[in-house]
Amino acid sequence: MELKNKKWTHDQFYAIRGEVLNQWPTGAAVDFAEAVKYHENIPAKKHFAKQLVKAKKNGRTLTQPRAGVALINEHINLLNFLRTEGEADLLPTTIDSYTRQNQYAEAENGIEESKRAGRSLLNGFPAVNHGVAGVRKVIESVNGPLQVRHGTPDARLLGEITLAGGYTAYEGGGISYNIPYAKSVSLEKTIYDWQYCDRLVGIYAEHGIEINREPFGPLTGTLVPPSVSHAVAIIEGILAAEQGVKNITLGYGQCGNLFQDIAAIKALEQLAEEYLNNHGYPDCVLTTVFHQWMGGFPQDEAKAFGVISWGAAAAALAKATKVIVKTPHEALGIPTKEANAQGLKTTRQLINMLADQPFPLSIEVQSEIDIIKAETRCILDKVYELGNGDFAQGTVAAFAAGVLDVPFAPSRYTLNKILPARDNHGAVRLFDIGNLPFTQDIIDFHQAKMNERAKAEGRNASFQMVIDDIYAISKGRLVGRPH
Amino acid sequence: MELKNKKWTHDQFYAIRGEVLNQWPTGAAVDFAEAVKYHENIPAKKHFAKQLVKAKKNGRTLTQPRAGVALINEHINLLNFLRTEGEADLLPTTIDSYTRQNQYAEAENGIEESKRAGRSLLNGFPAVNHGVAGVRKVIESVNGPLQVRHGTPDARLLGEITLAGGYTAYEGGGISYNIPYAKSVSLEKTIYDWQYCDRLVGIYAEHGIEINREPFGPLTGTLVPPSVSHAVAIIEGILAAEQGVKNITLGYGQCGNLFQDIAAIKALEQLAEEYLNNHGYPDCVLTTVFHQWMGGFPQDEAKAFGVISWGAAAAALAKATKVIVKTPHEALGIPTKEANAQGLKTTRQLINMLADQPFPLSIEVQSEIDIIKAETRCILDKVYELGNGDFAQGTVAAFAAGVLDVPFAPSRYTLNKILPARDNHGAVRLFDIGNLPFTQDIIDFHQAKMNERAKAEGRNASFQMVIDDIYAISKGRLVGRPH
Amino acid sequence: MMQQERTKVILGVIGADCHAVGNKILEHVITAAGYEVVNLGVLVPQEDFVNAAIETDAKAILVASLYGHGEIDCRGLRGRCEEAGIGDILLYVGGNLVVGKTDFHEVKEKFLEMGYNRVYEPGVLLERVIEDLQQDLQERGLSRD
């Protein structure tokens, strides 16, 4: 196979489909024609893609938690609790980490151990093991739109089973589910495998079935500058659109500075529209997702509520289409369902209180938009150039060259040369630009911002400053100042 | 007595002092000269007035809870808990409601019943009954700056005892502790009684002892438009300054619209500086206090955390000198100490995360500042005119004429003709201007804002809209829209 | 409906409590429901409730207490009513009745024992109060229908 950003033919797709469905016995139950009929009967109020379009039209920001447990009935109860008690607009099914690594035998073991222990020993729902019938039990027993959320480099079988099961939204992408989630899987492989997933969604679309696709915006979730994650998001949007995906949600993880966060969502929307249009995909519906702070949280629940609220406020003021919600247990691992509902309710209160308050573009927001757009263009245009006009090939080359680079990623396929840190106002900048193809103006801008902070703190920018910033919010501040 | 805004002579003051100290047996223990010596030994870190000045200089926003229980040791434990566990910068002593009505016998009964019940049956600390020695036990056992917070129309004896006991800050005022806290006490009487309190603080100042005075900003705490409370705050600031008070904190209760809330604090600061300067009090140190939402709260604690957080964010972005903190139990009555600490910690997290983020004046904030200032000037200048150049006499006349008017106040001495409601963006406006002496431009502005909302909701502005707004936040929204 | 036909209801915030907002809204809503409200406002002592009820021949007294002293303030009101010869008058009470977050069922029991007919927790829907009032008056043959 030669990786290219080119829509797979049906022949290409079906040539490998049998092998995919054979990866685990439950694959045999997937019946595409029957699945299309099943989807045709999903009502709009339970249809993820349609609910997003509606929210965008009405200028609403929807709430969505993360949640998943090992067993079907427990998973259903969890989701219904988050819907009724947590007032969640959108529901997830978070997949367990064994499934994400295609370790279905370990997942099976986890299911058995969970049954014996009477509590979930898996950190998510092993949808492949539960199969189409198990998935449909969830779809039919839960009163809300459902999305698969995971972190799976090779998510082809998971996609076949969950979409045939009736999920109407599927998170992930060949970059965003590799670089932060794998150590030694090549980008060629994950982009190729995600072309399969996107093509599958595209084939559903050919049959009139709308399924939402969402690249994972926050990447490593740790001080990722907006332009770095925006470049990845827009590339994954283009890769998905090429395979026939029509309903795309692009995401961004909160950095914490209000102006930068609002600007990031605006810039993401504007740039994605522009690039999708200019590269031949004018018929995609684009929505945005804002992730509440993905880094370390305070252990204290009251303080965690403060962090959650600030994320909710930024999401609402930025008018993101949906917000992924954290919980007051964030620092302590996987939350109870009650804590999960609390995070949702806090977020709901903020979103509602801010829904009527427009936040017109101020000079500060506009100048952040300008810098984010300029940076993202530098990266995207260089990726395109390195790929000789092909974003898939360009992505592989760009990561090798450090033109695309993600801080703190586990993958060997990112150079890890860039180092982010906060500026004196808490916006995330780069104190080491690495090999990002920025103009001298932009490089100077980042350097000036870092110097301003270093001067204010009476120390040089160093890895210690980065560490301080990583732990700052969990210690109750935004900028990690020395004492 | 004829009420005048004129500094009392020592003769005037001492002529009635004996009578004040005789109101309850504990008054006999007040020894002014000894109290001055006691104050001289209070360290700066426990000195309320000094901590405010320091915070203003450093651009910090300090946190302060409300708290008070019947018995001395329990009160000490409560305050120390809020200091250590809640990380409160400033501490209160909230006085019980019997003491506020000078019902010291009932307060004594409450102390006895509390001892028997093993829990506080009073909603605050009955400082008069505990006397100077009891108060000093609190001052000496609590590690933080302490303020008396109450709601007492005649707070002369309470002031004598608590200031002699070592409190370095005293809340209240002749208008703000009458109109929202009394039913049939005349303004002449409360302004006169508060001149006594201010004069007492002034006499301390003459002896080199700095004591902070804070009029109660939020008044009835229910949709009070900024200009209405600002007018009262500035008048009380002037009345206090005339009696020799040098350290004044003026307050404002959050309305909920971010731009209006930031503008309100800025306008309050600017106007107060201007009026105090122009009326002959250029040597006062002015600070500001922002009260988190004083109206109805959601019963759900997670939602309450959202409301608290939004108040913390607004206080931090407005750069108020201190913020008075609500608790997740707000809807359910007086909070446990744990809930009180939670509200403080949520607020602390927000304030710290926003401390490094300046919020430059946008067009929206500046135009709110302009309208608040214009409205407040209309009221203040008319009060001055009605009093023939005397703000004390003018205040009495202005309330009688409805030139000063407070919505939803229990007092018979306010006309209660104005009716506030939110505009379409959630800012608090007036749908009935009452007799406020606004220019036609301002009246038109309010009418246009109300019409805009009424049109958006397809209904006329009415008392039902006001009721909807009063309950909106407790029901999870800012603007009380019809369904 | 003529004014003289309307059932009279006494409204007030008891004790040293000066929370006025709910009081004003309650007056508005109960009036809109067709009753004649005698609103004593805030800071109302027990005897004022009783006197007003006697003077106006009211059928119910609605006591509010928002500041946590309710337990002390509300005790003995039924006894006063009995002494004054209106022992069977409807007594409702609602608000933040005790200091601190307490189990509402315990609070309710306590106030029912004190002789109140209905006890409401904070945040109760005013429509429910109106419904209860109509039902209780009907049961006592005091309904307007």
Added chain:
Amino acid sequence: MMQQERTKVILGVIGADCHAVGNKILEHVITAAGYEVVNLGVLVPQEDFVNAAIETDAKAILVASLYGHGEIDCRGLRGRCEEAGIGDILLYVGGNLVVGKTDFHEVKEKFLEMGYNRVYEPGVLLERVIEDLQQDLQERGLSRD
């Protein structure tokens, strides 16, 4: 101090877990404390920890687990070490070890029983880990001082 004198420590995130941030910071901090860190990164199976320890003659294995599967993933590592002839190596474990909010003391007991020498809760100060490491090595006569 020459590189060959430095005590070697194995670092890795166990199982199917790919949380890399803490791992990178831990490497930085432990290196700065004077140890030689053999960082296996994320997604490390038990055998890789054991093999790396044997190959490098490491004195301690620091296992992280952030994603809640720690109970399944970490069980048996001591046994493997014993089988491989490094049964007395220091085993530390830390992170979000189980799914859901659990009493840490119970979690700690469980992991101590599994043969870990130190068990850390989320948010532990890295300085404490370094101190514990120095103390434990010293007690075993493996200290560099």
